[in-house]
Amino acid sequence: MNPPTPDRRTFILQTAGALAGISLVPEGVETLPVLQGPRLKLGVIGVGRQGRAILAELQKIEQVEIAALCDSSAPRLETAAGRLKDVATFGDHRALLDARTDVTGLIVATPTHLHRAIVEDCLSAGRHVFCEAPVAASLEDCSALAKAAAAAKTVSQAGFQGRSNPTYRRAQPLMNAELRQLVSMYAQHHRKTSWRFPGSGPEAEHAANWRLDPEVSIGLAGEVGAHQFDVATWFREASPARVQGRGAIRLHKDGRTIADTIELDLIWPDGIALRYQATLASSYGGLHEMFFGAQGTIRLAWSHGWLFKEADAPTQGWEVYATRQEAFGEEGIVLVADATKLAAQGALASGIGLPHPSLYYALVDFVRSVTEAAPVRCSLQEGARATIVGILANRAVVTGEPVAIPPMG
Amino acid sequence: MTDPPLRLAVAAMGTRFELALLAGSGDLRVAGEAALEEIDMWHRRLSRFSPDSLLSHINRTACCSPVSLDRETYALFDDALRVWRDSEGAFDITVAPLMAGSGFADSAVSARAGWADGRAVALDPDNWTIGFAGPHVAIDLGGIAKGHALDCAAAVLRQSGVTSALLHGGTSTIVAIGAPEGRTGWRVGVASEADTATRTLCNTAMSVSDAWSQRSPTEAGGHIIDPRTGGAVAAGRRAVVLGASARIADAWSTALAVLRRIPQMFPSGFQASIT
Numbered sequence: 001m002n003p004p005t006p007d008r009r010t011f012i013l014q015t016a017g018a019l020a021g022i023s024l025v026p027e028g029v030e031t032l033p034v035l036q037g038p039r040l041k042l043g044v045i046g047v048g049r050q051g052r053a054i055l056a057e058l059q060k061i062e063q064v065e066i067a068a069l070c071d072s073s074a075p076r077l078e079t080a081a082g083r084l085k086d087v088a089t090f091g092d093h094r095a096l097l098d099a100r101t102d103v104t105g106l107i108v109a110t111p112t113h114l115h116r117a118i119v120e121d122c123l124s125a126g127r128h129v130f131c132e133a134p135v136a137a138s139l140e141d142c143s144a145l146a147k148a149a150a151a152a153k154t155v156s157q158a159g160f161q162g163r164s165n166p167t168y169r170r171a172q173p174l175m176n177a178e179l180r181q182l183v184s185m186y187a188q189h190h191r192k193t194s195w196r197f198p199g200s201g202p203e204a205e206h207a208a209n210w211r212l213d214p215e216v217s218i219g220l221a222g223e224v225g226a227h228q229f230d231v232a233t234w235f236r237e238a239s240p241a242r243v244q245g246r247g248a249i250r251l252h253k254d255g256r257t258i259a260d261t262i263e264l265d266l267i268w269p270d271g272i273a274l275r276y277q278a279t280l281a282s283s284y285g286g287l288h289e290m291f292f293g294a295q296g297t298i299r300l301a302w303s304h305g306w307l308f309k310e311a312d313a314p315t316q317g318w319e320v321y322a323t324r325q326e327a328f329g330e331e332g333i334v335l336v337a338d339a340t341k342l343a344a345q346g347a348l349a350s351g352i353g354l355p356h357p358s359l360y361y362a363l364v365d366f367v368r369s370v371t372e373a374a375p376v377r378c379s380l381q382e383g384a385r386a387t388i389v390g391i392l393a394n395r396a397v398v399t400g401e402p403v404a405i406p407p408m409g
Numbered sequence: 410m411t412d413p414p415l416r417l418a419v420a421a422m423g424t425r426f427e428l429a430l431l432a433g434s435g436d437l438r439v440a441g442e443a444a445l446e447e448i449d450m451w452h453r454r455l456s457r458f459s460p461d462s463l464l465s466h467i468n469r470t471a472c473c474s475p476v477s478l479d480r481e482t483y484a485l486f487d488d489a490l491r492v493w494r495d496s497e498g499a500f501d502i503t504v505a506p507l508m509a510g511s512g513f514a515d516s517a518v519s520a521r522a523g524w525a526d527g528r529a530v531a532l533d534p535d536n537w538t539i540g541f542a543g544p545h546v547a548i549d550l551g552g553i554a555k556g557h558a559l560d561c562a563a564a565v566l567r568q569s570g571v572t573s574a575l576l577h578g579g580t581s582t583i584v585a586i587g588a589p590e591g592r593t594g595w596r597v598g599v600a601s602e603a604d605t606a607t608r609t610l611c612n613t614a615m616s617v618s619d620a621w622s623q624r625s626p627t628e629a630g631g632h633i634i635d636p637r638t639g640g641a642v643a644a645g646r647r648a649v650v651l652g653a654s655a656r657i658a659d660a661w662s663t664a665l666a667v668l669r670r671i672p673q674m675f676p677s678g679f680q681a682s683i684t
Binding site for chain 1 (some may be wrong): 436440446450453454461463465466469474479480481537568570
């Protein structure tokens with residue numbers, strides 16, 4: 001998932017009222033600690049669009065050596081290998097596992113419905129695994145992956161990037177401390193694209209367009225919504241209890257059966273709901289989540305985040321250390337490393353985002369878990385639970401009926 | 410009567426990229442969206458406006474230790490430095506601090522960085538890395554990134570079977586694939602304050618640098634900085650470069666607008682005009 005850069009200026013202008021904006025850029029992310037563990041040889045299985053993004057972020061991590069690539073498409077594999085120096089290539093992941101026992105960690109970035117067999121093989125072979133999210137396309141596969149992860153002695157991480165994103169990690173504890181009383185949630189994924197991709201022939205084209213194949217696709221709710229549902233679940237420390245909604249093909253009437261526009265309500269056991277919209281017909285507003293509370297509202301947009309406090313909200317102790325600034329006629333508090341220096345340079349007012357994409361932080365967390373035994377940010381078991389919510393949300397879209405979400409530990 | 414071209418667009422690199430797709434063996438919209446995704450990917454990697462871009466990462470860290478690059482990005486920097494050498498310094502990606510000082514400063518490039526030149530950038534061809542001579546160095550690919558993105562997008566279109574298309578970034582850098590049916594090429598007008606000259610493009614790239622097209626907020630001259638002096642290039646200078654590579658044409662059009670002459674090392678196979 002590649003979150004678009006939000007139009008922060010427009011947003012603040014539109015939102016300015018009785019609210020003061022607090023930018024949720026966490027401290028210390030400009031200079032992340034140097035990784036301490038030994039050099040790690042990694043392989044990437046699946047080198048399509050997401051695999052390419054993963055390789056670009058892995059190249060930034062000095063401790064990582066990209067030693068092997070694997071893809072069932074020979075042209076794609078050749079293209080990816082051509083971008084790197086001295087990397088071994090394999091057309092089948094089992095051949096990689098057999099031939100390169102020195103590759104101790106694998107990143108799995110194949111189409112979602114192909115994850116299970118590959119991840120199980122990697123874990124059985126005693127390798128560490130980072131599995132892109134959603135982790136599977138069926139409830140059965142989610143259950144199998146969770147069991148495989150529980151039985152494995154190696155690290156297994158799911159790629160729900162919000163869990164590693166420093167801005168989200170900064171915002172998560174503010175959920176109770178600043179909002180006090182959560183009243184509702186909203187999230188959206190708006191991107192204008194057909195979700196169709198070219199292939200070198202009919203077979204390759206069909207394979208490339210697995211998101212539009214009703215046999216294997218979990219739709220917008222599962223493929224993109226699951227990431228945002230997971231943020232809400234993580235922030236609330238509880239899963240939703242039921243989901244209802246609908247979907248339709250509003251723009252891309254090209255014979256597809258997968259909805260290009262969906263609307264959902266995910267309802268938690270206490271009655272609080274997350275209203276969700278995803279569309280491939282409009283890019284307006286991009287990708288973001290909002291948490292509305294009686295004392296303030298948190299808005300998160302992957303590279304940026306803000307806390308807007310109500311005028312009657314009490315001042316907290318941590319705000320003493322924050323930099324105050326006039327932003328579009330309102331006084332806000334900016335939380336950012338080196339805020340005073342940046343303000344002197346005039347860089348504060350133009351908006352400050354994370355220095356790396358979310359994906360980078362998720363991969364760094366994986367490397368740390370493998371080499372330094374750091375706690376896993378999002379285990380495969382947690383990833384399986386988050387994926388189940390996405391799959392059931394897609395079921396609600398497809399059937400048009402409310403779907404109960406079973407309690408998950 | 411032939412169908413009108415399918416037009417697709419994306420906002421990237423501070424401007425608008427547009428594709429006009431006429432013919433191909435596959436679905437034009439699918440091919441076009443893949444090309445736009447390629448442009449957007451390079452925007453995210455090369456933007457000096459985004460703190461999380463690869464370019465911002467390089468500007469933050471290449472002074473401390475070499476930064477690993479993939480083959481395509483290494484080749485881009487290699488070309489940029491070659492144009493710097495061959496243009497006698499008239500095109501220089503280390504112009505970023507000067508751009509910040511000129512009023513085009515809405516970027517992640519730190520204004521505290523000093524003024525270096527291409528010698529301060531070290532490329533290691535054995536390891537595909539980039540390093541800086543010190544913390545005063547910062548780079549800006551504004552004079553070459555658009556062309557690079559267009560080259561990559563054109564490659565995606567050709568791989569997808571597109572045989573007739575026109576791509577441009579901000580109307581100043583253009584790639585023509587094939588020609589409209591029954592014509593020898595795509596007719597493109599190059600406008601100036603005085604007149605409009607028409608060129609016919611087929612399987613080639615063209616880039617125009619015009620010092621009066623986007624004036625600096627703080628300079629009386631144009632938006633192009635002369636890296637050799639730090640001053641703005643006088644308004645009214647225009648260079649047009651045609652050739653096989655949009656990124657080479659992009660960089661050289663900037664260089665020639667500064668130089669106002671065609672140097673000996675101008676690449677063979679490319680054409681240029683300066684007014």
